[in-house]
Amino acid sequence: MPASRAAALVAGAVMAGSLFAAAPAVAGPVSSAAWNDCPANRFCMWTGVSGTARIIILRVGDPDLGVPGPRPEVRSAYNRTAAPWCLYGRNNYVDLIAVVDPGGRGNLPPGARVASVRPCP
Secondary structure (H helix, E strand, O other): OOOOOOOOOOOOOOEOOEOEOOOOOOOOOOOHHHHOOOOOOOEEEEOOOOOOOOEEEEOOOOOOOOOOOOOOEOOEEEEOOOOOEEEEEEOOOEEEEEEEOOOOEEEOOOOOEOOEEEEOO
16 A cells, blocks of 8 residues: 555544543544454554555454564554553553554554554453
8 A cells, every 4th residue: 555645633632531422533634444354353553654555454362563672663653453452662561652442543643563452441
């Protein structure tokens, strides 16, 4: 998918640990086609904004995202599950970065590096 698609911007500041509302506000036109690679009942993250570039598709039970060391920058996420998902900056669910509500999609803060994810406890 072309990286030139308009970027979805989440309105407002991160409040109470939650990054995305179920229907985030956007600035400019954003095609829903940018998010279509995320299958139903999965949690997806991309290295590009607005659901572009490399995709990581997760389901309940998937563990940390890899061995210790540098992580790719995660620029956007889409939660197509019925539960909120927590994103962490370190393995073993340490250092909460964001919470993505069910149906939520949008861009993460610049420089976000996600080491582990799971449905929020």
